[in-house]
Amino acid sequence: xxxxxxxxxxxxxxxxxxxxxxxxxxxxxxxxxxxxxxxxxxxxxxxxxxxxxxxxxxxxxxxxxxxxxxxxxxxxxxxxxxxxxxxxxxxxxxxxxxxxxxxxxxxxxxxxxxxxxxxxxxxxxxxxxxxxxxxxxxxxxxxxxxxxxxxxxxxxxxxxxxxxxxxxxxxxxxxxxxxxxxxxxxxxxxxxxxxxxxxxxxxxxxxxxxxxxxxxxxxxxxxxxxxxxxxxxxxxxxxxxxxxxxxxxxxxxxxxxxxxxxxxxxxxxxxxxxxxxxxxxxxxxxxxxxxxxxxxxxxxxxxxxxxxxxxxxxxxxxxxxxxxxxxxxxxxxxxxxxxxxxxxxxxxxxxxxxxxxxxxxxxxxxxxxxxxxxxxxxxxxxxxxxxxxxxxxxxxxxxxxxxxxxxxxxxxxxxxxxxxxxxxxxxxxxxxxxxxxxxxxxxxxxxxxxxxxxxxxxxxxxxxxxxxxxxxxxxxxxxxxxxxxxxxxxxxxxxxxxxxxxxxxxxxxxxxxxxxxxxxxxxxxxxxxxxxxxxxxxxxxxxxxxxxxxxxxxxxxxxxxxxxxxxxxxxxxxxxxxxxxxxxxxx
DNA sequence: GCCGTTTTCGGCCCGACTGTTTTCAGTCG
Numbered sequence: 001x002x003x004x005x006x007x008x009x010x011x012x013x014x015x016x017x018x019x020x021x022x023x024x025x026x027x028x029x030x031x032x033x034x035x036x037x038x039x040x041x042x043x044x045x046x047x048x049x050x051x052x053x054x055x056x057x058x059x060x061x062x063x064x065x066x067x068x069x070x071x072x073x074x075x076x077x078x079x080x081x082x083x084x085x086x087x088x089x090x091x092x093x094x095x096x097x098x099x100x101x102x103x104x105x106x107x108x109x110x111x112x113x114x115x116x117x118x119x120x121x122x123x124x125x126x127x128x129x130x131x132x133x134x135x136x137x138x139x140x141x142x143x144x145x146x147x148x149x150x151x152x153x154x155x156x157x158x159x160x161x162x163x164x165x166x167x168x169x170x171x172x173x174x175x176x177x178x179x180x181x182x183x184x185x186x187x188x189x190x191x192x193x194x195x196x197x198x199x200x201x202x203x204x205x206x207x208x209x210x211x212x213x214x215x216x217x218x219x220x221x222x223x224x225x226x227x228x229x230x231x232x233x234x235x236x237x238x239x240x241x242x243x244x245x246x247x248x249x250x251x252x253x254x255x256x257x258x259x260x261x262x263x264x265x266x267x268x269x270x271x272x273x274x275x276x277x278x279x280x281x282x283x284x285x286x287x288x289x290x291x292x293x294x295x296x297x298x299x300x301x302x303x304x305x306x307x308x309x310x311x312x313x314x315x316x317x318x319x320x321x322x323x324x325x326x327x328x329x330x331x332x333x334x335x336x337x338x339x340x341x342x343x344x345x346x347x348x349x350x351x352x353x354x355x356x357x358x359x360x361x362x363x364x365x366x367x368x369x370x371x372x373x374x375x376x377x378x379x380x381x382x383x384x385x386x387x388x389x390x391x392x393x394x395x396x397x398x399x400x401x402x403x404x405x406x407x408x409x410x411x412x413x414x415x416x417x418x419x420x421x422x423x424x425x426x427x428x429x430x431x432x433x434x435x436x437x438x439x440x441x442x443x444x445x446x447x448x449x450x451x452x453x454x455x456x457x458x459x460x461x462x463x464x465x466x467x468x469x470x471x472x473x474x475x476x477x478x479x480x481x482x483x484x485x486x487x488x489x490x491x492x493x494x495x496x497x498x499x500x501x502x503x504x505x506x507x508x509x510x511x512x513x514x515x516x517x518x519x520x521x522x523x524x525x526x527x528x529x530x531x532x533x534x535x536x537x538x539x540x541x542x543x544x545x546x547x548x549x550x551x552x553x554x555x556x557x558x559x560x561x562x563x564x565x566x567x568x569x570x571x572x573x574x575x576x577x578x579x580x581x582x583x584x585x586x587x
Numbered sequence: 588g589c590c591g592t593t594t595t596c597g598g599c600c601c602g603a604c605t606g607t608t609t610t611c612a613g614t615c616g
Contacts, residue, residue: 036599040588071589109605111614144613148606363600363616394601395616433603455616456603 021045029112100126170519172205201559267291353383356542362388374548385424435471444477453482517557529564
């Protein structure tokens with residue numbers, strides 16, 4: 001008789017292979033190797049990351065080289081990674097550049113050349129080394145480094161340190177969802193829910209909180225701490241474990257009794273301020289509310305269990321209607337829930353189209369036809385605006401007037417063939433340093449939707465930047481201001497802009513400020529969205545997709561919109577096409 | 588490292604901005 005030894009063959013998925021290639025690109029760059037080779041790795045990583053198919057399947061079907069940008073060399077490396085999770089050549093490269101040196105690249109203003117100089121000439125191997133160097137002012141002796149460099153680096157380090165503890169929602173949520181799936185597959189587990197700040201859809205996440213119902217709590221915890229995705233077990237008891245995942249983020253799993261599950265969800269979703277407010281309402285009614293349930297204080301002084309299985313009953317027990325997790329921040333939601341006057345927050349299914357995406361004509365990965373097919377079939381949209389870049393955003397291969405006209409003709413042709421769907425002709429026009437637009441009006445006026453956006457000159461002072469943006473949206477053909485504050489989560493602060501002034505001006509001009517749904521932007525953020533709503537300005541939620549699968553990032557936009565109390569009626573791409581077109585013509 | 592209707596070798600999207608320069612290198616998108 002033959003025993004099948006259940007040996008886990010470690011393989012790598014699309015995301016892990018993409019991460020590996022990004023890392024290789026960084027290493028090669030710091031080593032000063034051929035830039036085109038570096039680009040090849042980075043391009044391949046991007047392609048793999050946004051590949052709709054599982055790369056393991058393509059490998060099995062021997063179709064790896066059909067992926068654009070994958071030739072014989074990368075095919076071989078992918079095969080090694082898939083079959084053994086290692087590649088000799090990559091392992092050797094990783095030995096040449098310490099991880100601390102690669103970390104230096106995350107500091108804004110430090111690119112491969114400077115990092116290489118710091119590492120090879122001054123033996124800087126980590127951020128700590130770098131700080132010491134700056135404080136000694138030794139750097140000033142070298143050509144090309146001045147006082148401003150010192151200040152910028154220190155600021156960059158500070159920013160990096162401040163942000164590096166929390167993961168962006170767009171990274172943390174897929175990790176949490178995968179982990180929840182794995183827990184669901186543990187025998188005896190009946191239900192798993194992701195709670196914590198992820199459930200509130202905060203833009204960055206500190207750790208993962210998961211709750212489960214299980215027939216065998218202790219066995220479940222034991223299976224959990226032995227999952228392959230776990231790097232370190234920090235604590236593990238009969239109903240609860242605290243672990244560190246391979247991705248570096250901490251995760252807590254608690255096994256809860258069914259009769260307490262709703263109360264636990266409420267408790268572990270937070271926010272803290274919201275929970276405290278709810279518990280206070282309970283106290284006033286002689287109720288004790290905790291993670292096990294709602295309890296009534298009896299004359300004897302003992303507490304009697306009232307409810308706990310369903311979350312909504314916790315709210316009901318203190319006279320509130322159900323409050324969606326995204327707005328549980330104690331910022332007025334409890335008062336409105338008392339009067340049953342909460343906003344009806346926008347949902348994924350309300351979105352009818354996307355008004356910003358990029359085709360291969362500029363820096364996108366896919367053709368207009370591919371984007372449209374995906375928007376129609378996968379996303380279920382009624383319209384999609386193609387908004388490629390303009391020439392001044394150099395590397396994007398932006399469209400000059402001649403190419404814009406060609407694209408317009410092409411879209412007109414495609415539209416004739418489409419049923420129940422329309423491609424909108426658009427451009428994401430660069431706003432130059434002086435507020436001028438990168439395309440002439442006679443071109444802009446031929447488009448359905450013109451989006452203006454800043455891509456350079458981020459360091460202008462507030463007044464100049466604000467005037468620059470306002471000048472751009474005053475152009476009669478500009479309808480939308482893309483990623484209005486320019487922040488990149490964990491990487492770049494918003495540029496100096498008086499956003500309130502811009503919002504007020506936009507209201508006056510009847511222009512729209514975008515909520516960019518890409519998870520590292522989420523710009524406008526929840527705070528600004530509330531301001532927009534207060535002023536009565538409409539929104540648009542755009543993915544800014546550079547590949548068709550990125551149209552799926554819409555969900556992060558909707559999540560952030562919900563945190564900003566946004567309703568479907570406020571969002572122009574939740575409107576039917578006719579109404580949207582009418583609106584775009586009028587503004 | 589990829590790619591091919593100018594190519595199997597020799598290209599490979601580049602413009603704006605910053606901080607350091609005194610004419611430009613590095614970074615960013």
